[in-house]
Amino acid sequence: MLLNGTGVGRGIAVGPVIRMPDPLPIPDEAERTTDAESEYLRAVAALGDVARDLTERARRAGGEAEGVILTQSMMTQDPALLDDVRSRIEAGSTAERAVFEAFSSVRHMLLALGGSPADRAVDIGDVGQRVVARLRGVQPPGVPETDHPFVLIAGDLAPADAAALDIGQVLGLITVGGGPTSHTAILARSKGIVAIVGVTDATDIAQGTTVLLDAGEGTVTVDPTADDVTAARQRLVARRVAVPVGPGTLADGTRIPLLANIGGPGEAAAALELGAEGIGLFRTELLFLGARTAPTVAEQQAEYARLFTICAGKRVVVRTLDAGSDKPLEFLPTGQEENPALGLRGIRATRVHESVLRDQLTAIAAADAETDADVWVMAPMVADADEAGYFVRLAREHGVRVAGVMAEVPSCALMAGQVLGIADFVSIGTNDLTQYTLAADRRLGSVASYADPWHPAVLRLVKMLGDAGVQSGRPVGVCGEAAADPMLAVVLVGLGATSLSMAPSAFDAVRTELRQHTLEHARALAVRALSASTPAEARAFVRE
Structure with missing residues (x-):
């Protein structure tokens, strides 16, 4: 039986499911036998223990996972939730x-809102399970521990579970929900775990069944034959024409710098x-998450x-604070929003709280002045030339030498000529650009x-930005997870991307793929992808 989903990376994995x-059984409705204050203090202590545990997990995880898990930790200290717990105990x-x-009340409210809030329902449900487990003195549900390697099947993974995956035990990962830019996919890619996400029929696979995952094909083969495994390994070898570590280069010598996405200075040396x-x-x-006041x-x-x-002599692109939506900050309130993903986030939030942005620009410029890196600074979620002009003027005022913007909102691509007439560079955030173009939350399994x-609508927006970059003579990079897909990376270059930034684990595959194509061929592949009507068709056209 062959099941289809979206592959993360290009590897293969074979093993038992x-x-x-x-989840833990629902606590019964028996009335308490202790006084209300003692029972409430039990709850507060458990919430505090879980918060500390998640904070430590975030510290150990680092990278993309750190901020996601810290956000989970902050949920335990939400004043409204604590008030709700107290009132229920007093009743x-x-x-x-x-x-x-x-926690169930908050979870159902988020699900009802849909969009980005609905995705956080997975996180809030996981935190609630952890607190109940702490109160009961048992281990919370999590990734199983076995004496043999296995392929994990889950509906979707909470960030703390995804970050804790042991690459020595977990051969591969199959999720029923999620997409190529979901937190699960991003964290799996960063750990180098073969994953197929969005496999809607995976619930029918029995425990212990052997499966074959081929991320390059986006397929799960149930009960594979020896010939199936051999064919998959041959496809893998064909994808891995080894290219030594070195600069990103096309077959004709065109330079395409390969850069890293990181969340803290500690990740730079490894990258x-x-x-x-x-x-x-x-x-x-990630320097701000969990802080009650902004860092000085x-x-x-x-x-x-x-x-x-650490990066002396190399380019370092700094994104200013991207607050709001799934990254709430206590010192930068955005108020109640029914759909935070479409609310006060990114440059919108820091424009309202301009002193926070001014302090950050001051700190970046001062650090740049005392070191030797090639520092570029960009603002997130810029929608048009007005916002680009606001940020560039403010950055210049504070001593920033190279000021650019992120293109994540479709309007930024539609106004690319005007934006690149102002900004020194543009970096395309394909994760958000995709979800806003298709009106589909990138972390919500149902969509x-x-x-x-790969959707042609997204690729056309990338082309608008690439064309504007050529006309203005200014660089247009890609820093979304799309850059980590080797074949899509070639298409992005064909659309005008001049650099690619990704999780460091993807460098080898992307470097190798780029070396197989000239710029002319990359442009031809881009034309083929743009002529498609669906993402699947775009992939097929490029593969052919």
């Missing part, structure tokens, strides 16, 4: 039941060892200087099939 365990519930009902030619996306919000200019300057020193950067 293990399923994620079922007679046990701490377990009160916590379960309070450079894997062949990063610089940093294409430094997510500065001096604190920020020290962190930026540490990164710039995962829409959130595909």
Whole structure:
């Protein structure tokens, strides 16, 4: 039996299936036998323990996972949730039941809102399970521990579980929900785990069944034959015509710098060892997550200087604070929003709280002045020339030498000529550009099939930006997860991308694929992809 989904990476995996365990049983409705205050203090203590555990997991995970798990940790201290737990306990519930009902209430509210809030329902449900488990003195449901390697099947993974996957045990990952730019896919790619996401029929695979995952094909073969495995391995070998670590280069010598996406200075050295030619996306919000007050200019300057020193002589693209939506910050309130993904986030949020942005630009410019990196700074979620002009003027005022913008909103691509008449460069965030173009939350399983950067509508927007870059003589990079898909990376270059930034684990595959194509051929493949009407057709045209 052959099942289809979206592959993460290009590898293969073969092994027996293990399923994620079922959630904990729902706490019964028996009335408590202790006084309300003692029971509430039990709940608060459990919430605090889970917050500390998640914070430590975030620290160990690092990278993309750190910010996601820290956001989970912050959920445990939400004042409205604590008030809800207290009121339920005072009405007679046990701490377990009160916590379960309070978290379930928030989860159902998020699901009802749809969009980005609905995706956070997975996270809030996971936190609730962890708190109930702590109150009961048992282990929360999580990735199973076995004495043999296995392929994990899950509906979807909470960030803490995805970050904790042991690459020595987990041969591969299959999820029923999620898409190519979901948190699960991003974290799997960063750990080098073969994954197929959005496999809607995976629930029919029995525990212990052997499966073959081919991420390059996006397929799961149930009970594969020896010939199936051999054919998959031959396809894998064909994809891996080894290219030594070195600069990103097309077959005709055209340079396409391969840069790294990182979340903190500590990740830079490892990225450079894997062949990063610089940093294409430094997510500065990880310095802010969990903080009650904004870090001082001096604190920020020290962190930026540490990164710039490690990357002396290389390009470092710093993204200013991307707050709002799934990255709420206590000191930068956005108010109640029914759909935060379409609300006050990115440049919109920091424009309202301009002092935070001014402090950040001051710190970046000061760190740049005392180090030798080639520092570029960009603002997230820029929609048009007005916002581009606002940011570039402010950046110049604070001593930033190279100021650009991220193109994640379709309007930015539609106004690309005007935007690149102002900004020094553009970096395309394909994750958000895809979800906004297709009106499909990139982390919501029910619309995962829409959130595909191969969609011709997304590729046409990329081409608008690439064409504007050529006309203005200014660079247009890609820093979304699409750059980590080797074949799509070639298409992006054909559409006008002048650099690619990705998780460092993807360098080898992308470097190797780029070396197989000339710029002329990449442009021809891009034309073929643009002529398609669906993402699947675009992939097929390019493969042919």
